Amino acid sequence: EAGVAQSPRYKIIEKRQSVAFWCNPISGHATLYWYQQILGQGPKLLIQFQNNGVVDDSQLPKDRFSAERLKGVDSTLKIQPAKLEDSAVYLCASSSRTSGGVGGEQFFGPGTRLTVL
Amino acid sequence: AQSVTQLGSHVSVSEGALVLLRCNYSSSVPPYLFWYVQYPNQGLQLLLKYTSAATLVKGINGFEAEFKKSETSFHLTKPSAHMSDAAEYFCAVSGNSGYSTLTFGKGTMLLVSP
Numbered sequence: 001e002a003g004v005a006q007s008p009r010y011k012i013i014e015k016r017q018s019v020a021f022w023c024n025p026i027s028g029h030a031t032l033y034w035y036q037q038i039l040g041q042g043p044k045l046l047i048q049f050q051n052n053g054v055v056d057d058s059q060l061p062k063d064r065f066s067a068e069r070l071k072g073v074d075s076t077l078k079i080q081p082a083k084l085e086d087s088a089v090y091l092c093a094s095s096s097r098t099s100g101g102v103g104g105e106q107f108f109g110p111g112t113r114l115t116v117l
Numbered sequence: 118a119q120s121v122t123q124l125g126s127h128v129s130v131s132e133g134a135l136v137l138l139r140c141n142y143s144s145s146v147p148p149y150l151f152w153y154v155q156y157p158n159q160g161l162q163l164l165l166k167y168t169s170a171a172t173l174v175k176g177i178n179g180f181e182a183e184f185k186k187s188e189t190s191f192h193l194t195k196p197s198a199h200m201s202d203a204a205e206y207f208c209a210v211s212g213n214s215g216y217s218t219l220t221f222g223k224g225t226m227l228l229v230s231p
Contacts, residue, residue, distance in 0.1 A: 033218075040126075040223070040224075041223050041224070042207050042209070042221030042222050042223050042224050043161070043207070043219075043221050044221070045218050045219065045220075048218060056218055091160055091161070093160075105163045105166070106161075106163070106219065108153075108161040108162070109160050110158065110159055110160050111158075111159075111160055
């Protein structure tokens with residue numbers, strides 16, 4: 001079974017530029033998550049999708065971050081414009097539990113390391 | 118609301134020694150608890166989880182954790198450390214209702230010396 005795929009693995013941009021990350025979850029997983037992991041901290045949930053609907057985006061900075069999940073499969077996370085404090089690893093995860101992953105395992109991709117200069 | 122506190126950002130042990138990584142949780146509802154491991158430049162991998170069944174949970178790679186409600190703790194242990202156990206370990210908590218999300222601790226880096 002193929003794991004969660006993410007691209008690119010690394011990205012360096014100047015502040016105020018835009019950037020997009022792509023995630024392909026495990027086939028058949030209904031729930032998809034984007035996390036932000038700042039150096040020295042644990043992952044923080046940005047947004048959770050159930051199929052192609054948003055379940056939780058309470059911690060997504062909506063003035064600059066956006067995410068979509070087309071057809072309930074792949075997802076993209078965009079930052080526009082980027083700030084220095086957006087430097088972090090962006091992790092995508094997916095889960096097969098239709099109830100949103102409660103008690104179920106989330107499978108994580110390798111992440112995209114973003115550096116904003 | 119849920120939260121977890123991991124005591125110690127770094128823990129150093131010798132190969133063959135006991136590993137003990139501490140996690141205390143706060144939750145307004147009966148929690149589900151998880152331990153994840155992260156190797157350098159990789160995503161997180163689930164070690165074990167507690168979902169209100171047995172309080173002593175066994176995971177992969179010889180790790181186990183015990184849920185203690187009276188102490189609001191879910192400490193991770195392994196009897197004998199291997200060099201390959203060197204990684205960052207994250208404790209996480211979720212609620213037990215639909216669409217509950219994971220809240221992670223800040224992580225503990227485990228260093229294993231020969």
